[in-house]
Amino acid sequence: MSTNFVELPSARHFALKHCTLPKISVNGADDFAAREGLIKADLIIADGKVDQILPYGSADATLPAADLRDGMVWPCFAELHTHIDKGHIWERRRNPDGTFMGALENVKLDREANWSADDVAARMEFSLKTAYAHGTALLRTHLDSLPPQHRISFEVFSAMREKWKGRIDLQAVALFSTEMIFEPFFDDLVQVIRDHGGLLGGVTMMLPDLDAQLDKMFRTASDNGFDIDLHVDETEEREVLTLKKIAEAKIRNGYEGKVTVGHCCSLARQDEETAKRTIDVVAKAGLSVVSLPMCNMYLQDRHTGRTPRWRGVTLFKELTAAGVQTCVSSDNTRDPFYAYGDLDGVEVVREAVRILQLDHPLDEAARIMTRTPAEIMGVADRGVIAEGGPADLVLFSARRWSEFLSRPQADRIVMRNGMGIDRSLPDYRELDPLMDK
Structure with a gap:
């Protein structure tokens, strides 16, 4: 069973709905109202890129989607x-x-x-x-x-x-x-x-x-x-x-x-x-x-x-x-x-x-x-989220700064080219042969 806080669609064209984004790390977000530097938006992902940055809740309902329920999305x-x-x-x-x-x-x-x-x-x-x-x-x-x-x-x-x-x-x-x-x-x-x-x-x-x-x-x-x-x-x-x-x-x-x-x-x-x-x-x-x-x-x-x-x-x-x-x-x-x-x-x-x-x-x-x-x-x-840019993103369940800064965000999802990666960390035991010197 996945431990991710949300399941990503397997399609190459899908929506990330109800996202919270740091405005400073988003290109083309001038028209989005911010609170504590955070804006609300939907992201459309297509063929490994950020295809569109849309007003909150406006993504095409027919697209496969993951609802982040206001979770943060950062660039890598x-x-x-x-x-x-x-x-x-x-x-x-x-x-x-x-x-x-x-x-x-x-x-x-x-x-x-x-x-x-x-x-x-x-x-x-x-x-x-x-x-x-x-x-x-x-x-x-x-x-x-x-x-x-x-x-x-x-x-x-x-x-x-x-x-x-x-x-x-x-x-x-x-x-x-x-x-x-x-x-x-x-x-x-x-x-x-x-x-x-x-x-x-x-x-x-x-x-x-x-x-x-x-x-x-x-x-x-x-x-x-x-x-x-x-x-x-x-x-x-x-x-x-x-x-x-x-x-x-x-x-x-x-x-x-x-x-x-x-x-x-x-x-x-x-x-x-x-x-x-x-x-x-x-x-x-x-x-x-x-x-x-x-x-x-x-x-x-x-x-x-x-x-x-x-x-x-x-x-x-x-x-x-x-x-x-x-x-x-x-x-x-x-x-x-x-x-x-x-x-x-x-x-x-x-x-x-x-x-x-x-x-x-x-x-x-x-x-x-x-x-x-x-x-x-x-x-x-x-270092930014931009339309036409790579969908290299980090998704968090944290919705606001207090939530983000209070926990290590161990359940984050890392997306590269529009797809989630295996987030398994290497085991320190891999280094044991080097430590015997």
Whole structure:
């Protein structure tokens, strides 16, 4: 017997009646009246696409139909910032004190000892099965790219991208310390990124030659047509102002590609005047900011025997108000940087609303895992529900925000190309052979 809250018709042409949709994630919904950012509509699905978005209750009564009884319908999730190359290593390489430095050290030890192509592929596959079952259709991962790992992991990633084509669209970012940008290794890394259609990334730090590092990064990206995605200011140290330096470098170099910055934690530790100056230049430069609320609450302000004094996240509301594109994502899953997580877009939205206080009102909350990250990734049509667009949808029994945010939505239905998928999650026992190393 099915455990779904509603049965989908087996026909290729059918109606989803009495739906509740987040207006911010629907194209062509200007004429629909919204309450808390939610609108009522009927959806007509035909040949794997959203054929029509109709007024509530107006679908042709002769069509096969599923009555959602006001249940929510979202576009599939877009994960802008993940690390599926290091995911699920917790059982063999834990972080004993839960600190950032402990995470760095233990990931390094595990990478050097275990990250063969087979090991990385098995853990990536497990992560993608999980994300797909939860309703993700678009995912960007950072790949640890210290030599020789850059050549191993990008090869595995390209194979995964081809294998998962049509289920999850994948993007990859090279992750390395930008201190290494003047070393001979960097030329080889650029070649690998070019060969595999990746993005240029990196971990930036406040060092004396940071401006020179950034200038070379932006020149390299311009010369090769790369977009940039950086780890920035993942620290509680208020004097760290790398974010402002990056924005200034983008302007200084006349760089025209997309620049995404993740974390930006120290911004929330700075005085109002300093933070405002940084936010102004970030907006002027057109940077996009992704907050990783679950991972940053786990790592930031962690001191033995002391309760944390702050939430670890960036100034999300202030950045958004300044016109900066902002979104959230999962970040790490079950590794030394974050011991938990399941690449579940619902969990990320629920926790982001709590941690960042994105409620009161909730009108645009849905965009943070749908429309905005998809736009940042350059695949704007994947983060919305639109007539003529793919019927890649997530259906919920929850009718209102309070219902949606109060339960994990375990009975959700994920539709791809107009059909429900098998939502069975992979068993952690599949990873047991890797944990015996």
